[in-house]
Amino acid sequence: MASRAGASAPLTHRGDLVGRHADALARRLHSPLLLAPGTYREFRAPLAAYDASPRARKALELLAELAVLLKLPVRVLTVTENGEEGKAHLAEARSELAARGLAATGTARGGEPDEAILAEIGEGADLVAMGAHGHGRIVELVLRSTTDRVLRRSAVPVLCA
16 A cells, blocks of 8 residues: 555555454454554554543553553544544543653544544554444444554554453
């Protein structure tokens, strides 16, 4: 896949086979799931994709624990067409991170969540933490989930909660 405009590294396609298996695991496991490319790279710029859902809160908590251990700042991304809702989500996530003594920056974007997450990867995020599957199976069957679309196109590890 060609690199995105302004991207520091090309985004790769993991393929349907990996995507299907990862999707099935993310749905069935009650534990967090970390899916990573075959080549290990140390991460220094983690991103929390946050929509205030219970699973996104869990992903933020997991990322916060990791960031505390590794002494890393955290970037938070929320995607919504409602500016006030985006500000509220960012404030909630920053508050959670600040309570753990973590420095956090945040961005609210409009548009499609998967495209916004992939754009943040293109701008330097090297690990993404996100809730897995926020809609029902029927909706996701028709529309595909944000999680599935990010897993299929991300060139960096994705932590699903």
